[in-house]
Amino acid sequence: MAIEHAILVSLLERPGSGYELARRFERSIGYFWTATHQQIYRVLKRMENDGWVEALVVPQHGRPDKKQYSVADLGRAALTSWLHDPIEPETVRHDLAVKIRGAAFDDPSALIREVERHRQAHADRLAxxxxxxxxxxxxxxDSGPYGPDDAERELQHAVLRGGIAYERMMIAWLDDVLATLHRFRDDHFRDDRFRADAPSADPSSADRAAR
Amino acid sequence: MAIEHAILVSLLERPGSGYELARRFERSIGYFWTATHQQIYRVLKRMENDGWVEALVVPQHGRPDKKQYSVADLGRAALTSWLHDPIEPETVRHDLAVKIRGAAFDDPSALIREVERHRQAHADRLAxxxxxxxxxxxxxxDSGPYGPDDAERELQHAVLRGGIAYERMMIAWLDDVLATLHRFRDDHFRDDRFRADAPSADPSSADRAAR
DNA sequence: CCCCTCATGTAAGTGGTTACATGATTTA
DNA sequence: TAAATCATGTAACCACTTACATGAGGGG
Incomplete structure (x- = not known):
């Protein structure tokens, strides 16, 4: 529904080839919108057919030619129209949240490791x-009102601050989840229903686990 | 990749019909995973064929019969296996972030209204x-260690706390974005390139906008 | 000599949305 | 009598992922 628009924004910020776009979608704009090169090439072709972007074949020495894409008038109009079109606040999809609720029906130990992995990934991303x-x-x-060329930067920064806030929130929440899982494991989880793969715990915790 | 597992968790928490599942996906579990009834019926049928769930036809008076689904052993095993399988921390898709970066190439006024709408939606969801x-x-x-039946509740609560933290983060971030957009509009945006649809501003701000 | 980067694509499959369809009962 | 709720589905389409494919040049 909107990968076209993400591409338009990226090309307005700077024209580039499909390959370069794919790389940008691994960083920068890719922090809040993912796309593989296969998808990008396909969409780019469609956008070219629709007159949203124009391709300029750039011969290179020692490297394959590349198609330098830039936004055409029709594309710019399409972007403006999309920007003025209200969108619904998107509903997130959190596999991890499903897993956490599922942990009630399983040994929580495996999930603790999983949540720790995710916490680490979010800490890495934050850094x-x-x-x-x-x-x-x-x-x-600078000080005082910023000039016209700073708007792009300022808005990029605002989006990045969103990413930072998101990662901080996730880290804090996953710490909360870990505390909950530890309480679940230590105070509650004690029968052997799910113990197929878990090595037996130390005797003291087995004692505490008396029904 | 995981709607099956969301359904399994939901059915373990409480058996129900496809219709009831669809309603749960509008609240509760739907806060972090969406699904329409069409999709649920289709997946449920496949899960029944695979022996993951069992259906019991319940005749009702004055209402159409419903199929009461519950999780079978194979489904429970599939869930356990998924819970033990590591998943990659998902990358979010934020249309709004694309729009915010796109605002550098458009009149920010429309986006200010859009962001305010989203802020309101997140405030509503938080409430x-x-x-x-x-x-x-x-x-x-209770006080002290909670009993075995509380684990499910505790984990549901932990997930809900995640939703709450998410909405709070979004509200704070959107306030930040609004401040940035206002600065953009007031200090920087002053030529008439995009003024097709905007009624002329008051003279004092037009004065400030002198190049 | 092998792997990585640059560069572009096709093909097949899965997951998900939107539109369409039916039909009984309850509530306003 | 019109609309909403309960209840289940089909069909067509779109978005996206995964696997496969090619080929030149540079670095270890």
Whole structure:
């Protein structure tokens, strides 16, 4: 529904080839919208047919030619129209939340490891975002109202701050979940229904586990 | 990839018909996983064929018969196996973030209204979650280690706390975005390139907008 | 010599949405 | 009598992923 528009925004920020777009979708714009190169090439072709973008074949020495795409008037109009069209606040899909509720019907130990892995991934992403923020938006030199060229930067920064806030929220929440899972495992989980793969716990916890 | 598992968890929490599942996917489990009734019926049929769930036709007076689904052993095993399988931390899709970066190439006024709408929707959802929390998890009566039947509740509560944290984060971030957009509009956006649909602003702001 | 990067694509399959369809009962 | 709720489905389509395919050049 909107990968076209993400591509339009990215091409307005800077024209580029399908390959370059695919790389951007691994970082930057890809932090809040994913796309594989296969999908990008397909959509780009459709957008070219519809006159939304124009391709300029750029011969390169020692490398395959690339098609440099830029936004055409029709594409710009399509973007404007989309920007003015209200969209519904999207509903998230959280596999992990399903797993957490599912943990009530399973040994929580495996899920604790899984949640720890996710917590680590979010901490890594946060560090990555913060490094990018320092690099791209650190120590602003100006003061007073910013000029016309700063708007793009400012808005990119606002989006990045959203990513940072999201990762911080996730880390705090996963810590909360881990505490809940630990209580579940220590205080409640004690029968052997699910113990097929778990090595036997130490005797003290087995004692505590008396029904 | 996982709607089957969301259905399994929901049916383990309480058996029900496809219709009832569809209603649950509008609330509760639907807060972090959406599904329409069409999809649910289709998946449910496949799950029945695979022996993951069992259907019991319940005749009702004055209403159409319903198929009461419950989880079979094979389904339970499939869920356990999925719970033990690591999943990648999912990448979010945020249309709104694309729009915000796109706002650099358009009149920000329309986007301000859009962001305000989204802020309102998230505030509403937060209020809804908080009411549900009070209703379902308010004033816990027990103290000390909770019993075996509380695990399901505790984990549901942990997931709900995640929803609450998410909405709070979004509201704070959208306030941040609104501040950025207002600065953009007031300090920077002043030429008439995009003014096709915007009624002329008041003279004082037009004065400030002198290049 | 093998792998990585650059560069572009096709084909097949899965997952999910939207539109259409039916029909009885309860509530306003 | 019109609309909403309960209840189940089919069909067509669109979005997206995964696997496969090619080929040149550079670095270890």
């Amino acid at each position: 990555h975002y913060l490094a990018g923020e320092e690099r791209d938006f650190g120590r602003r030199t | 809804h979650y908080l009411a549900g929390e009070e209703r379902d998890f308010g004033r816990r009566t």
